[in-house]
Amino acid sequence: MFIIAFALFSCNKDNVNPDGGDDGGNGDDGNGNDEVPGFLWQYGSGIYPYSDMVLDESDNIYFVAETYLYSIDKDGKERWKYELSGMSNWEILYVDGNVIIGKNSVMCFDAGGNVKWELPLYTTSLAFSGNVLYVAGTDFYQGAIVTALDLAGNTLWSEVFANHSDVNISAKGDKVCLTTRDKTANEYKIGLKMLKNTGSTAEILWEEYFTETGDFAEPFRASFDMDGNVFFEEASNDVAYLHSFDAETGTEHWSTKLSDYQVGNPIILTADDFVVASYLDNPDDGDFNSIAFIEKSSGNIIASKDDVVSESRQVFLTADNSVLTFDFVDSKSVQSGPVVHVFSSTGEETKTLDGSIFGSLMGFATCKINSTHSFVFIDDHKLNCSTAEPVLTLSAASNWSSRNGNRFNTNSVQ
Numbered sequence: 001m002f003i004i005a006f007a008l009f010s011c012n013k014d015n016v017n018p019d020g021g022d023d024g025g026n027g028d029d030g031n032g033n034d035e036v037p038g039f040l041w042q043y044g045s046g047i048y049p050y051s052d053m054v055l056d057e058s059d060n061i062y063f064v065a066e067t068y069l070y071s072i073d074k075d076g077k078e079r080w081k082y083e084l085s086g087m088s089n090w091e092i093l094y095v096d097g098n099v100i101i102g103k104n105s106v107m108c109f110d111a112g113g114n115v116k117w118e119l120p121l122y123t124t125s126l127a128f129s130g131n132v133l134y135v136a137g138t139d140f141y142q143g144a145i146v147t148a149l150d151l152a153g154n155t156l157w158s159e160v161f162a163n164h165s166d167v168n169i170s171a172k173g174d175k176v177c178l179t180t181r182d183k184t185a186n187e188y189k190i191g192l193k194m195l196k197n198t199g200s201t202a203e204i205l206w207e208e209y210f211t212e213t214g215d216f217a218e219p220f221r222a223s224f225d226m227d228g229n230v231f232f233e234e235a236s237n238d239v240a241y242l243h244s245f246d247a248e249t250g251t252e253h254w255s256t257k258l259s260d261y262q263v264g265n266p267i268i269l270t271a272d273d274f275v276v277a278s279y280l281d282n283p284d285d286g287d288f289n290s291i292a293f294i295e296k297s298s299g300n301i302i303a304s305k306d307d308v309v310s311e312s313r314q315v316f317l318t319a320d321n322s323v324l325t326f327d328f329v330d331s332k333s334v335q336s337g338p339v340v341h342v343f344s345s346t347g348e349e350t351k352t353l354d355g356s357i358f359g360s361l362m363g364f365a366t367c368k369i370n371s372t373h374s375f376v377f378i379d380d381h382k383l384n385c386s387t388a389e390p391v392l393t394l395s396a397a398s399n400w401s402s403r404n405g406n407r408f409n410t411n412s413v414q
Contacts (some may be wrong), residue, residue, distance in 0.1 A: 041076030041224055052366050054094040056204040059370040062099050063088045080113035091126045102126050106135055117153030127195035134167035159202045172224035175247050190219055190234050206250030210234045223267040231267050240279045254299030268317050270345035278309045292304035293347035304345025321345045
């Protein structure tokens with residue numbers, strides 16, 4: 001028998017604002033941050049993100065950088081920060097007034113920065129659906145471990161799935177999709193395991209495996225739609241495919257080849273039944289991915305566009321059903337500043353916005369669009385806010401989150 005010891009993260013809450021960013025002598029915006037041309041505000045200095053960024057209903061921003069969990073309000077003023085022990089990449093969710101982070105343990109905070117509970121669960125992926133928080137992680141000796149919790153931190157069930165590693169998790173209703181990577185001999189085996197939450201345990205509904213012998217085997221997170229289907233990208237032998245399955249039975253509806261090289265992820269689902277998937281079409285293109293618009297019912301690719309998705313894989317769906325992607329002007333240019341590509345949900349590029357809304361920054365680590373049509377993003381070691389056009393407004397009033405879970409341009413959940 002092996003006994004695994006978990007060290008909980010000892011931490012402290014700090015409500016003192018650090019110094020604002022230095023722009024070389026511009027005035028103060030009233031929040032302790034310097035005014036910089038091209039920005040509504042900038043916060044902090046020396047910020048290196050270790051998580052995604054999540055926003056709540058009031059556009060308050062939460063993220064982990066260095067050894068702190070930060071809460072910044074919509075005007076760039078620090079609300080609070082909480083010190084964590086050690087630097088690590090954290091999973092993060094915002095759910096019904098709760099900020100949940102996970103890595104060596106899972107911690108739940110209220111919106112005021114107070115710790116509600118902490119559990120010694122090693123975490124590689126989080127998901128939330130049906131008032132249940134799902135925590136997926138791995139143990140060297142046991143394999144993949146999935147734990148179901150309520151928002152009070154009570155364990156509903158915990159199941160071990162042997163011989164799995166590098167897990168990701170997504171959920172919709174009582175369905176929980178676990179994607180895994182297993183190393184066997186000289187190849188990787190990517191697994192898709194569909195679970196059903198019975199209330200007291202996880203019942204395996206079906207499994208599907210893909211042998212991947214290339215260098216880029218990765219268990220990307222699967223995506224559910226509203227009609228009982230689940231979509232998954234994989235790259236057997238470095239050939240990228242998108243699959244559609246019936247979430248209940250595992251019946252494969254279709255499999256569509258995206259490229260001869262590699263998938264990029266993520267997958268998003270539009271309001272008029274199209275699937276948008278990113279992929280890397282040519283290794284000579286470096287870090288710039290392509291995007292495909294796929295008919296959900298048939299798997300037919302109706303449009304594609306090369307080199308419009310940056311390495312950071314930022315793809316958004318807006319309230320008016322537009323799809324946004326980002327690159328840095330173009331993959332062959334030396335001009336600074338990102339470019340925003342705006343597509344209809346059927347793949348027609350309707351406009352391109354130049355990088356001036358981002359000032360002169362070369363790129364960004366993570367980005368969200370808040371309810372006031374502003375981009376909030378971390379780059380140049382600062383948290384930045386820059387105005388955007390109304391066409392880019394996010395979708396608090398739309399069904400975006402119910403279609404796409406708690407990832408990409410919002411981490412709110414229904």
